[in-house]
Amino acid sequence: MDEQSLKKLRDWFKKNAAKLPWRPADLDAPRDPYAVWISETMLQQTQVSTVREYFIRWMKRFPDVETLAKANEEEVFKYWQGLGYYSRARNILKTAKTVSQFPNSRKELEALPGIGAYTAGAILSLAYHQREAILDGNLVRIFSRLYALDFLPTESRDAAEIYWNYAREVADSPKAYMHNESLMELGRIVCKVKNPDCANCPLRNACRAALENRTAEFPPVKKQAPKDWHGTVLIVESADHKILAVHGGQKFFKNQFTLPHFESPRNATAGLPAQAERYVDADKVLSVENIGKFRHNITVHKMECDVLYIRLNGKATAPASSEIKWIRREQAQDFFANNFSLKALERLLHRTDKP
Numbered sequence: 483m484d485e486q487s488l489k490k491l492r493d494w495f496k497k498n499a500a501k502l503p504w505r506p507a508d509l510d511a512p513r514d515p516y517a518v519w520i521s522e523t524m525l526q527q528t529q530v531s532t533v534r535e536y537f538i539r540w541m542k543r544f545p546d547v548e549t550l551a552k553a554n555e556e557e558v559f560k561y562w563q564g565l566g567y568y569s570r571a572r573n574i575l576k577t578a579k580t581v582s583q584f585p586n587s588r589k590e591l592e593a594l595p596g597i598g599a600y601t602a603g604a605i606l607s608l609a610y611h612q613r614e615a616i617l618d619g620n621l622v623r624i625f626s627r628l629y630a631l632d633f634l635p636t637e638s639r640d641a642a643e644i645y646w647n648y649a650r651e652v653a654d655s656p657k658a659y660m661h662n663e664s665l666m667e668l669g670r671i672v673c674k675v676k677n678p679d680c681a682n683c684p685l686r687n688a689c690r691a692a693l694e695n696r697t698a699e700f701p702p703v704k705k706q707a708p709k710d711w712h713g714t715v716l717i718v719e720s721a722d723h724k725i726l727a728v729h730g731g732q733k734f735f736k737n738q739f740t741l742p743h744f745e746s747p748r749n750a751t752a753g754l755p756a757q758a759e760r761y762v763d764a765d766k767v768l769s770v771e772n773i774g775k776f777r778h779n780i781t782v783h784k785m786e787c788d789v790l791y792i793r794l795n796g797k798a799t800a801p802a803s804s805e806i807k808w809i810r811r812e813q814a815q816d817f818f819a820n821n822f823s824l825k826a827l828e829r830l831l832h833r834t835d836k837p
């Protein structure tokens with residue numbers, strides 16, 4: 483980021499910095515490393531508004547690392563209760579018992595329980611005014627948008643290095659402490675996840691995503707690993723050749739008519755599954771037959787489905803609710819609007835051994 487942008491960022495921060503119990507009025511004053519450590523640990527995954535009171539209470543009871551080191555786990559948990567992630571409180575206590583003074587090097591800090599690259603960077607820059615970088619969710623979002631990075635740092639070592647290099651560039655200044663904190667604040671109140679307020683952002687003239695009107699594209703949505711899903715699709719046919727369609731109450735296609743389906747284990751035992759009894763009276767079932775399988779992908783689900791063909795010995799009766807319809811067999815392919823149902827129907831319609 484060029485010096486002009488960094489200056490705009492600092493000026494914006496000086497004007498807009500929220501009053502927070504862990505932030506002294508003099509934004510250039512070095513902080514107490516203990517207070518930075520406690521506040522940054524509390525802030526991981528928890529909103530600033532929630533942390534405020536917890537931090538004040540904590541600092542009254544445990545104002546420094548020596549006091550904390552003498553406390554027992556039970557009491558520490560009591561002061562942490564409501565912030566969740568008790569492992570953090572446990573690590574804080576463990577660290578307090580091992581250090582009498584806070585180390586001032588990244589290597590030593592990161593060796594302590596519960597202190598990772600982010601917290602170490604925050605302590606070193608905010609408390610010791612060292613040129614140390616930080617990278618949290620706010621900074622990732624800002625860098626992704628500023629430089630139109632269409633990947634996340636979690637995707638690979640190289641990807642993480644690219645983000646960290648941008649973070650180091652910002653921190654390579656005697657004002658690293660202010661650059662780091664300004665970016666965290668900017669991410670929290672301006673460059674928000676949804677609807678970033680670009681019109682009021684000090685970086686708008688340097689931001690590729692904003693200049694190209696593509697802020698919604700960055701950061702990219704985390705690619706989810708495909709999930710295997712095995713299910714059963716029911717084709718229920720009445721004696722007068724009508725096929726049952728359902729609307730709602732299904733795993734997929736909640737807003738349209740589909741064939742009934744549910745998750746089931748591979749090699750499910752033959753016979754009428756209990757889930758089918760929601761739609762058919764077991765006494766009216768003439769036959770139940772597995773007529774094949776098909777594969778289908780929906781969102782992250784890699785699906786494999788068995789198609790169960792259930793023939794009834796009676797005619798289709800008037801449906802008890804608007805969520806059920808009987809469709810004439812010859813009209814079924816035109817009726818269903820999802821490929822999932824159509825693939826299942828194909829197993830029936832293209833069968834050579836038709837009943």
Ligand code: SF4
Nearest residue numbers: 673680683686689692
């Ligand atoms: S201009 Fe918009 S998208 Fe870019 S950093 Fe600022 S708020 Fe975020």
